[in-house]
Structures are given as structure tokens and as C-alpha cells.
Amino acid sequence: MEDAIAAWEDEGGSSARTGEHRMIGTVNQIAWAVQIKAKVDAEFDRVRKVLESVATKQSPNDRTDLQAIIRILEAKRAEVMGNEQAGYFIQDWQELRDQVRQLIIGDPRYKAIKANQTVRFMPPQSTTDSKDPPSREICDVKQQ
Numbered sequence: 001m002e003d004a005i006a007a008w009e010d011e012g013g014s015s016a017r018t019g020e021h022r023m024i025g026t027v028n029q030i031a032w033a034v035q036i037k038a039k040v041d042a043e044f045d046r047v048r049k050v051l052e053s054v055a056t057k058q059s060p061n062d063r064t065d066l067q068a069i070i071r072i073l074e075a076k077r078a079e080v081m082g083n084e085q086a087g088y089f090i091q092d093w094q095e096l097r098d099q100v101r102q103l104i105i106g107d108p109r110y111k112a113i114k115a116n117q118t119v120r121f122m123p124p125q126s127t128t129d130s131k132d133p134p135s136r137e138i139c140d141v142k143q144q
Contacts, residue, residue: 025086033086040093044077047100061120065113072110076103 023030048070055066080103083089093099104110 022084023086024084029086029090033089036089036093037081039096040089041077041081043096043100044073044080048073062117065117068113069104069110072104072107073100076100076107 023033025033051066051070051073055063055070058066080093
């Protein structure tokens with residue numbers, strides 16, 4: 001009971017939990033968060049479409065990596081969209097910047113993919129002491 005009163009006092013109104021959106025917050029917070037949440041979901045969709053488009057133009061190894069990154073993206077989407085706190089969306093997602101990208105690159109699975117790519121793209125070790133720079137293809141590898 002005290003928690004509900006504290007929420008009411010801290011948030012400037014009564015605490016509400018809607019069954020439709022399964023969100024916790026004041027009525028106004030929930031209304032605002034529902035709008036933000038729709039934009040966040042659209043941003044996850046946009047990033048997925050970009051990754052899928054890029055994957056069609058990649059080598060089999062890179063395509064496999066991008067499919068793994070899409071699985072990471074979907075796991076992060078489920079985590080974000082499953083948050084029931086209206087304040088979370090208002091505070092962390094009100095201004096869409098690069099939050100989706102940051103979620104992906106912060107994931108240990110993504111870091112493992114990038115480490116594996118680094119090994120794959122390393123030039124073979126030469127038995128001679130060549131002073132030639134690495135080939136242009138290796139230097140121009142774009143990070144996804």
C-alpha cells in the first residue's frame with residue numbers, strides 16, 4: 001500500500017497499470033510511453049530491414065554473421081519491448097539516437113562475432129619480412 005502511495009506522490013498522480021499495454025505508471029506516463037514504444041518498435045524494424053538488405057549482398061560467412069546479429073537484435077527487441085515501466089521508455093527512448101546499435105554492439109555475442117571477423121580478415125602471415133601495407137580490400141572492410 002505504501003508503495004502505491006509513494007508512486008502516486010512521486011509521479012504527481014495515481015499509479016496505474018493497464019492490462020492492454022501491460023505498463024506501469026501514471027495514466028499520462030503510460031499514454032506517452034505507448035507512443036514512444038511504437039516508435040522504438042519501428043526503429044528495431046528499420047534496423048532489421050537494413051541488416052537483411054546488407055546480408056543479401058554478402059559472402060556466406062558474412063551473411064551468417066549478419067543472421068547472428070539479427071538474432072541478437074531480436075533478443076534485444078524482446079528485452080526492451082518487454083519492459084513494463086512507462087518511465088523506462090520516457091527516460092531512455094524518448095529521443096531515438098543510436099540506442100539500438102549500442103544495445104547490439106554492447107552484447108558479448110556481437111563482440112565474439114567481431115573478434116571472429118578480425119581473425120578471418122587478417123592477412124596470412126608472410127615468411128618474408130615484407131614492408132608492403134595490407135591490401136586495399138582488407139583496409140576497406142566496412143563495419144556493419
